[in-house]
Amino acid sequence: MVQTLSQEERRAHLPSLKEAGWAEVEGRDAIKRVFTFADFNEAFGFMARVALYADKADHHPEWFNVYSRVEVTLSTHDCQGLSMRDVQFAQFCNKLGQHA
Ligand SMILES: C[C@H](O)[C@H](O)[C@H]1CNC2=NC(N)=NC(=O)C2=N1
Numbered sequence: 445m446v447q448t449l450s451q452e453e454r455r456a457h458l459p460s461l462k463e464a465g466w467a468e469v470e471g472r473d474a475i476k477r478v479f480t481f482a483d484f485n486e487a488f489g490f491m492a493r494v495a496l497y498a499d500k501a502d503h504h505p506e507w508f509n510v511y512s513r514v515e516v517t518l519s520t521h522d523c524q525g526l527s528m529r530d531v532q533f534a535q536f537c538n539k540l541g542q543h544a
Pocket residue numbers: 502503504505519520521522523
């Protein structure tokens with residue numbers, strides 16, 4: 445069973461994710477970042493790559509897309525909060541979306 449992040453893991457990982465643009469969601473243990481691209485082609489290319497990662501990792505984002513903008517929310521449903529799966533997922537999104 446996947447565990448929610450310990451206090452130590454939160455201290456270790458959340459500050460760098462926040463520097464990269466992730467924010468804690470009010471009222472639930474989740475993080476969210478908005479990625480803005482040049483156009484829909486780039487936004488959907490990002491989503492396609494993230495979708496392949498999600499399928500392989502069996503870990504799925506909550507997301508919303510309008511044209512060039514993709515809002516990504518991460519939380520682990522199996523433990524109802526943030527886990528290392530979300531940290532790794534966010535880091536993968538950061539790598540792909542670093543020019544976003
Ligand atoms: C059965 C399947 O492995 C689980 O439901 C996976 C699928 N994708 C998931 N995605 C997310 N974000 N959280 C989960 O707990 C989760 N669990």
